[in-house]
Amino acid sequence: MNPEQNSQAVELVASQPLGMGQLFQTFFSLLLVILLIIGVAWVLRRSGRFGSALGGQLRAIGGLSLGGRDRILLVDAGGTHLLLGISPAGIRTLHVFPEPLELDERYGEAPPPFADTLQKILQKQNKSRE
Incomplete structure (x- = not known):
């Protein structure tokens, strides 16, 4: 050209x-x-792939909703367990446990992925039809 x-x-x-x-x-x-x-x-x-600034030393162990926007949260901060109260007014430390709590092993496990749960349910339904 x-x-x-x-x-x-x-x-x-x-x-x-x-x-x-x-x-x-x-x-x-x-x-x-x-x-x-x-x-x-x-x-x-x-x-959680963005990583945390604390190197994974801060994690929520469990929580309980108290209704509305209030909740209680148990947090592990580097081996120290904290009980926190969370509300629209702010976050308050309710209790600091002197020693880490003895928790059941099931609290450390993540729930199974939704796809696995759905697949198990569908397999059960298919078996009942046969």
Whole structure:
């Protein structure tokens, strides 16, 4: 292609307005990329992959909702167990346990993923139909 043909091609493309199809394709492609970024950020945040500034020495052991927006939370902070009261007015330390509490092993386990639970239920239903 010589320079004259190049300039003619550029002028031809520049003179043609974007069609509605191209505009929709560009818009939905941009929307898809934004949703993908938000989805990945949500998954990383839920899985705890962002890491903590404390190196994993702070974790919630359990909690209890008291209704409304009030709750009690048991926290392990580097081997010290704290009982915290959380309300719209703020967070208060209710009790600091001098020694770590003896907890059942089941408190340290994460609940099974929803997909596994759903698969077990579906397998039970399939067995009952047979």
